[in-house]
Amino acid sequence: MRNQEIFVSLDIGTTSIKVVVAEYINGQVNIIGVGNEKSRGLSRGVIVDIDETVYSIQQAIAQAERKANVKINEVVVGLPSNKLTIESCHGMIAVASETREISERDVDNVISAAKVRSVPPEREIIAILPEEFIVDGFNGIRDPRGMIGVRLELFATLISGPKTIIHNIKRCVEKAGLAISEMVIQPQAIAQVALTPDEREFGTVIIDMGGGQTSASIIYDNQLKYSFVDQEGGDFVTKDISIILNTSLDSAERIKREFGYAVPSQTSDEEYFPVETVGKKEPVRVDERYLSEIIEARLVQIFETIHEDLEQVDALDLPGGFVLTGGAASLPGVLELAQQLFGPKVRLYIPDQMGMRNPVFTTSMGMIEYVAGLDDVHRIAQGTFRTVLPQEPLSRPMPSRPSVSQQRPSTMRTEYVAEESYDSQVEVAKPASRVGSMFDRFKEKAKSTADRFDSRGDHSAEASYMDRSFNEDQYEDSMYYEDTDEVAHNQSSEPVGNDVTSKVRSFFSTFFD
Missing domain, CATH: 3.30.420.40 (ATPase, nucleotide binding domain)
Structure with a gap:
């Protein structure tokens, strides 16, 4: 919950457009400005004329700015409950941190995993409301951040609505020169103030x-x-x-x-x-x-x-x-x-704040109370968490292959691999500790391939298998490089004949030296 902040709610209604500027200090709401303008461009709660609606929004904002003596740039916008779809969803991920401590990034990832579902093209996901988290089978957790675990699960409620209504509201607010800090479904906002x-x-x-x-x-x-x-x-x-x-x-x-x-x-x-x-x-x-x-x-x-x-x-x-x-x-x-x-x-x-004692302002007051009372987990779910989350690398980048002039014959690149750290976001040098094990495994596979050349006569098939095995291991770890000069020399100077086995052995022995 925020301690001190100024919130501006925008209630786009059929009859009128209400703008309320409130100062939220230590759980108390102080109204410092109100704008109320007759609606133009709406019918039955739905925007039917964008330009007319933009004009009404601008007039209501101007009234609120004059009374509150502040410049309004961001607003909390209410969404009507027309044709809402409310369904349960579930997400599960593995904790990404090496220490297995659950962070904001893990919470954001499991929420994103819960959103991965089939949504019709005419609908859009409005909000996801977390119900409980499960850490390694322990359920009933409201906020898993800071806990230790391997598997993180989330059960939540997913709310979607018509894309047309959502797009029209966003378009009108943007054309009015405002940014949307939060979108709140109106019944949820009303429940925050009207219900115990x-x-x-x-x-x-x-x-x-x-x-x-x-x-x-x-x-x-x-x-x-x-x-x-x-x-x-x-x-x-x-x-x-x-x-x-x-x-x-x-x-x-x-x-x-x-x-x-x-x-x-x-x-x-x-x-x-x-x-x-x-x-x-x-x-x-x-x-x-x-x-x-x-x-x-x-x-x-x-x-x-x-x-x-x-x-x-x-x-x-x-x-x-x-x-x-x-x-x-x-x-x-x-x-x-x-x-x-x-x-x-x-x-x-009826709202009990001074100057707001009319049921017409219930939704406007509810949006302020709802947004001000959101905890960090719900703000992460709505995508408005202000903390800068560390950017986790999607995958390890493949090192660029050096040019032919830079390659050394019969050598393997064994330098340290620079990797982006999850916690500190700085490049640190990590020794390629698994290069040795990969090297030995690759060498055994090459040896077994060469042995088959001694026992079988179909050299072309075995050579194809050998090349395929080499390429798979090479690109699996993105750190093995062929000696192109050596290969070109062998292919050009010696024809492939019955002594292909000796040539293969010669190539690999040279390669591994």
Whole structure:
């Protein structure tokens, strides 16, 4: 966990784009700047116009910069839970260090091994969430760094999403002149602030009621286990009011905020308010109960759709119950209406920070809390670990072959081989200790090959086998060199005939001298 840092969250929503600048000091979040701009270029939580979205992002960033008096270069971006795929994955590697001490590089390698799986071309891996590490059969390990082991395994949760949504978000942020420091799935961010540790552990359903869509996510064992998205949200309530009352969308939104209530039984049919309708000069009087019935019809449809989906996965009786949040949840009476459909274990979450006491800022606050609370292992998994990891050499480079003029007849190169050290990243001279054993093994193979020339007459076949054996050993260790001058001399001066055995023996004796 970071001790002191400034985080900037960017929540790209259907109705509005929120930017929150927060100073994180010793576990406490202090809000120092907020930007809120009406969204342009989004529909049902998905970007449909990049240029319009870029303009809205720039306006929200400019507001936050003026209020916080800081220059914003990096942002934490939230990803919607549309069409997420959540699956388990497993990775296993051998510890690379000679001391067998597990380092950040080993953790990064086992996470990369867990990501190696078949992903459809239209999807992209968003995040991998480590669950537990296993070191030489000992499981339940949260952070294996510093431990001693030979085999390192990882069980994790792999989350992938549509490549189109991810690419469009990245493209808009980059065109707005910003860099992405972290990408966080929105339900995970909400769970960080809206749920207690026990609720995240034993299981809770988060219902995020946005403007363009409503998502229901199951948080269990501190991780996102399931997510469902209903393509209906607060904007659909506004559209219903606009169509039924024959008024503009701006007027319908104002009426919903000022006079709207989600439970008709708690309203009066004797309280009226004026509505400017299209085609009429004078406003039309509408009672509050009639407006409430319009609102209730749409919200009941949203809740019933979520109820049916959660019932299929048997998630209606989780210990943590249900938590409502999001901009549409701020409408009066929504909590009471949800309790009628889901039972009494439903509560509404509103951020308690000064100036942020509105459910519309839940996701923005959650992203800051989530990123600030990430430990080193999860930051390695997300690719944002700041420590410079040592670059492990992929393979030993093959020494370059000297030119013919540099080669000495009847000699073998036995110098020290320079190898890149894993720990210190400096070139150190290591004696080629296995050259002698390789030399003896190669000599025995050559001797047995020459003996076959004495007992068999098919010299061409044996010569082919001899050449193949020589080349295999030569390139296996990348440190043996033929005496090309000697070979050229033997091939040119003496024809290959019945005394090929003596020529072969002469060649090898000269070579090994």
